Amino acid sequence: MNIVLIFLITIFSVSLFFYGKSKTKTISIKDNIKLNALPKFYGYYLVLWCSIPALVFLLVWSLFEPIIIKSIIIETAANQGAIFSDKNEANLIYEKIKAIHLGTYFGDIDSILRESALAYAKFINLFTNSKVVLIFAIIIASVIYSLKKIKNNNKARDDVEVILKGLLFVSSLIAILTTLGIIFSLLFESIKFFSVINIFDYLFGTNWSPQRAFVRDASSITAAEFEELKDAFGFIPLIAGTSFIAFIAMLVAVPIGLFSGIYMAEYASIKVRRISKPIIEILAGIPTVVYGFFAALTVGPFFRQVGENLGLTVSSESALAAGLIMGIMIIPYVSSLSDDVINSVPQSLRDGSYAVGATKSETIKQVVIPAALPGIIGSVLLAVSRAIGETMIVVMAAGLAANLTINPLESTTTITTQIVMILVGDQEFDSPKTQSAFALGLTLFIATLILNYIAQRAVKKYREKYD
Amino acid sequence: MSNVKIKSKNLNVYYGDKQALFDVNLDLNEKEVTALIGPSGCGKSTFIRCINRMNDVIDICKVTGNIEMDGININDKDLDVVSLRERVGMVFQKPNPFPKSIYDNISYGPKIHGKGETKSELDQIVENSLKKSALWEEVKDRLEEPGTSLSGGQQQRLCIARAISVNPEVILMDEPCSALDPIATAKIEELIDELKKTYTIVIVTHSMAQAVRVSQKTGFFHLGKLIEVGKTEKIFKNPDNKMTQDYITGRFG
Numbered sequence: 001m002n003i004v005l006i007f008l009i010t011i012f013s014v015s016l017f018f019y020g021k022s023k024t025k026t027i028s029i030k031d032n033i034k035l036n037a038l039p040k041f042y043g044y045y046l047v048l049w050c051s052i053p054a055l056v057f058l059l060v061w062s063l064f065e066p067i068i069i070k071s072i073i074i075e076t077a078a079n080q081g082a083i084f085s086d087k088n089e090a091n092l093i094y095e096k097i098k099a100i101h102l103g104t105y106f107g108d109i110d111s112i113l114r115e116s117a118l119a120y121a122k123f124i125n126l127f128t129n130s131k132v133v134l135i136f137a138i139i140i141a142s143v144i145y146s147l148k149k150i151k152n153n154n155k156a157r158d159d160v161e162v163i164l165k166g167l168l169f170v171s172s173l174i175a176i177l178t179t180l181g182i183i184f185s186l187l188f189e190s191i192k193f194f195s196v197i198n199i200f201d202y203l204f205g206t207n208w209s210p211q212r213a214f215v216r217d218a219s220s221i222t223a224a225e226f227e228e229l230k231d232a233f234g235f236i237p238l239i240a241g242t243s244f245i246a247f248i249a250m251l252v253a254v255p256i257g258l259f260s261g262i263y264m265a266e267y268a269s270i271k272v273r274r275i276s277k278p279i280i281e282i283l284a285g286i287p288t289v290v291y292g293f294f295a296a297l298t299v300g301p302f303f304r305q306v307g308e309n310l311g312l313t314v315s316s317e318s319a320l321a322a323g324l325i326m327g328i329m330i331i332p333y334v335s336s337l338s339d340d341v342i343n344s345v346p347q348s349l350r351d352g353s354y355a356v357g358a359t360k361s362e363t364i365k366q367v368v369i370p371a372a373l374p375g376i377i378g379s380v381l382l383a384v385s386r387a388i389g390e391t392m393i394v395v396m397a398a399g400l401a402a403n404l405t406i407n408p409l410e411s412t413t414t415i416t417t418q419i420v421m422i423l424v425g426d427q428e429f430d431s432p433k434t435q436s437a438f439a440l441g442l443t444l445f446i447a448t449l450i451l452n453y454i455a456q457r458a459v460k461k462y463r464e465k466y467d
Numbered sequence: 468m469s470n471v472k473i474k475s476k477n478l479n480v481y482y483g484d485k486q487a488l489f490d491v492n493l494d495l496n497e498k499e500v501t502a503l504i505g506p507s508g509c510g511k512s513t514f515i516r517c518i519n520r521m522n523d524v525i526d527i528c529k530v531t532g533n534i535e536m537d538g539i540n541i542n543d544k545d546l547d548v549v550s551l552r553e554r555v556g557m558v559f560q561k562p563n564p565f566p567k568s569i570y571d572n573i574s575y576g577p578k579i580h581g582k583g584e585t586k587s588e589l590d591q592i593v594e595n596s597l598k599k600s601a602l603w604e605e606v607k608d609r610l611e612e613p614g615t616s617l618s619g620g621q622q623q624r625l626c627i628a629r630a631i632s633v634n635p636e637v638i639l640m641d642e643p644c645s646a647l648d649p650i651a652t653a654k655i656e657e658l659i660d661e662l663k664k665t666y667t668i669v670i671v672t673h674s675m676a677q678a679v680r681v682s683q684k685t686g687f688f689h690l691g692k693l694i695e696v697g698k699t700e701k702i703f704k705n706p707d708n709k710m711t712q713d714y715i716t717g718r719f720g
Contacts, residue, residue, distance in 0.1 A: 351557075352626065352629070353575070357551075359549060
């Protein structure tokens, strides 16, 4: 139904565009007046007035219709004599009624349900009809209004600009609200988690074993269980593992990426650049899961072999293998971005340096890199957040056990990996185990935020502005 | 008549297939200002960029012929470009201070060439260079501020100070005043007058008046050829060539 309506609104708007355009043309010719805008703006004006109010109404209606119908139906069912003790049972009855209406319910149907289903059908009909009527009323009203405006030769260009500005504003508002929504959903679930687990036990605990938390309901925890739970959610091993693997990855990615960026920007001939830059960027297009099995099946066992030959114990899933492969994955980000920022340093600065007799490498080291530093730091930070957020490689190559270790040859785990581990399979939504995933997400988010803030401050402080 | 410092012989420059300079023979006298004039794209800048081998930076650029400085061909492939540029400084069209402090802008050159090993020696070089470029009084209390925070005219004098800091023999100036207002330009011209006591100066300019004011010798370029060269007075009062006459009287260019 909605699709048909949207289709009708679109067709109607488009035809109004041509109508408005030709109408204003004839007005201007017939009455010999100078229009306040080009005819096409009058067309746009009609289109916007015809479509936006109707579409907004449709959206709002579709959001609220199910909620209103549901409350009405549940009330009707209650009046019919249906008995439910809490919200869940009410929901169940409502779903049954809906299924009966759609003909997909195969259980026993008693009189209460049948009556309610009939009422449901009645309301659905009523709502749909009134929706259609109201939409057409809105369209007619707004079209009459805008046609009248047009006949009075309004400043259609300015009005269109205002409406478009409003549309753009709404778009950015949606982006911001979505972000806020995500943050708040993280926050609320985390608060539930922290009502069971002390936040300090979480932040400073050194033991992570959420599988122990098989209690269903926070309220039914016994004292003994609580003691057990208390030290099952220690965050330290996870943040240590995350930082450790990210650190190894950066050790690989930053020097190689930066140096290859410098080579591409300063030394490579146009021909070499044209061939090698896309090749490096292909690295960024390889799915991370491919890197993951490369790390798990090739690099990990290789390290173990080498380690055995040297007489070291190397776990087949090691932080080293995961970090190394992650670093390789990140190289193109650092390389490509630093190449771009180095390229954007003006040639005049290089000329100035050459003119006092500096060599190419002196110029790069002392003039070009400092001038490009904010951009380079930016690219490194992007790489760091990539490394922290990366999941697949770690799941496959670094292991799942939360070891608190600084030995790169042992297996370790990261925050993102644990979130995956917690949320795969069937979940009880109110168990602390599940909620801990939200707490982890929130902590990760805050950590990244702090990192970004520090970096921005650093960039501001050390930037050498060249324009 | 002073000594000839730099002598170009049959100098040809090519950018890819395009020839930018044709058999230029030009003598530059020591401790004198030589002005190069001519319409845009005539090869003036290309010529001075040959003197400190800045054209090396451009991949497709090829230079043939000789440029002798104190009798030594500086267009020789085996010549050490770094020490050449130490002897031949350059100031560019648009002021291009490094995004560093005023102090670092000037100490950059000396440090690279290993001059001024102690802090006090370096301080002395910075102070002298700034004094010679008539900037010292304006910036002596804020040497740690970025060079880019100065005004356009000050930036250009900073760039001159940077060129002076390595104690060169020749200073090349590529339209040094084209981005500056008349007052800043007057200051730079005054400075050039002062600097010519110590340095050999070559200045490319689009302003005829400026050429008259600052130079002793003038060369007129057109379409990559050196049309006429002589004492500035003569070139502007009584040129031999009809084309020079037309250019300086504003009939083309």
